[in-house]
Structure formats: C-alpha cells, structure tokens
Amino acid sequence: MKFLLLGLLFLTGCGTTGADKQMKRRNLEEYFSGSGVVKYFLSDLPNWANFSQTASCQRTISPRYLNINTLISSYSYKYEEAIQLQYMYNVEMNKLKKRTESEYLPFSDEEKLFFTLSDKIQADIRTFRAPKFKQVNLIWIDPLLKNKKGYEKLIGLLNGSAMEKGHPVLISLCMNHFEFEAYLSKRGLLNRNIRYIPYEMFSSYSVKGEREPIFQLHINEFFKNDQKIFLYIPKGSNNPSEFVGKFKLQRF
Secondary structure, three states: OHHHHHHHHHHOOOOOOHHHHHOOOOOHHHHHOOOOHHHHEOOOOOHHHOEEOOOOEEOOOOOOOEOHHHHHHHHOOOHHHHHHHHHHHHHHHHHHHHHHOOOOOOHHHHHHHHHHHHHHHHOOOOOOOOOOOOEEEEEEOHHHOOOHHHHHHHHHHHOOHHHHHOEEEEEOOOOOHHHHHHHHHHOOOHHHOOEEEOHHHOEEEOOOOOEEEEEEEEHHHHOOOOOEEEEEEOOOOOOOOOEEOOOEEEEO
8 A cells, every 4th residue: 555655656647537637637738837846746646545554544635745855966955854845835835725725736836835945944944843852752643533532641641740851742644734733722732832743744755865665754853863752652553664763662
C-alpha cells in the first residue's frame, strides 16, 4: 500500500482517462506556462489514496508534496528547511483555496506563493516552531482520537509529572494543520503553547533528499543536537516506522 501511494505521486500525471476527469485534474497546459517552478512539486495525490495505513485513517485534505531533492539541489536547502517550506506552502495554499472557494489554484498563484514562502524560509520564518527546552516530549496522538477515553488519557499525560520535564509536541499522521488547531481550540488547549506536527510535514525523502519507500519524518532535524527527544506512544500501539530518528520511546 505504501509503495502504491508513492508511485501514484508520479503516475497520476501521466495520461488522461475517465478517472482523471472524475478527479478534476488541473489543466495540464498550465504546467508549461510558468518559469519552471513546477519542477519543485510532485504530482497531486488523489483523495482516495490520501490514507495512513499505520494510523488507519483517511485524511481530509491531500497535501501538495514538494520535490525535496530538487529543493536541496537548487536552493542548497537543508532537509528541515525544505520540509518547513512544504508545510508552510500547504497551510497558505489551503487558506487561499478557502478564500477563493477554489479546488485548485492557478499555477501563476502557486508560483507566486512558492517564491514568497521561499523568501520567508531564507529569513528563518517557520510555521512549526521547535521548542527551546532541553527536553522535548513528542506525543503520537492518533490512537487517542477515536473516543473520549483517548482524550482523557492525553489530558492525564499533559497534566502529569512527565510533561514537567519537557515541552509537549503532538504529532499526527491523520490531522492536518487546521484540524490540529480546531482540536486544540475545542478543548481549550490552544493557548497552552502546545506545539504540533501535522501530516503536511511528512515526505518520502531522506535527509539527503533521496527517495524513500514510505512517507516519513526525520525528527532530529527539527531540534538541536543537545535536546533530549522522548516519543510517547499509547500502550498497545506499535512504534510507527514513519517516525525516524534518535529518541527514547515511552509508553503511556
């Protein structure tokens, strides 16, 4: 399933079939009307394939994935910078789509947005702001989203002594940026300075920009070398292979 999804990122742009029309793909002529910025994007992932097998969830919005390898080679970006750009791009793109009530943005708008956000990356502006604490507590939240007991378990962890030693960062394979905001706001947690990592920050690239067989996140690239990283996983859940890095696994 994971290999199929990665293949789709490249193959969905090849040919025009009845299925393509049903997915309302954008006008392919637009790909050749810009100044080449399209090379920094992967093909659109169809909604039906926007699924996390690990977390068993269908995502509500298909991300616009960036070609991390091309970004690294063209801009000399580090992995962290390229992923932050992908995240920022998806947030701002969906804001524009909602404002204009459009399913897709014209490539001229995508191009303008891309360069605007690239400037912000170079100015060290980020949407995900890593905590400065010496210890960071990553919490995989997806298994807790299914019922009220899961939320109570999360609150128990956030209010417990374990979080006093480090800054909490929620991480999800199911929720996007806007769903995270809504989830925290509805539960009165938005003003507690809890950071979060949504699925727009995952990609199928290694730190060096090489293609990988699964969507993943190289966690340590977003934190300093002297920070201790703890990953909290609900009991009964396996450690997701999408979380790559050096961290101390904790179960709660």
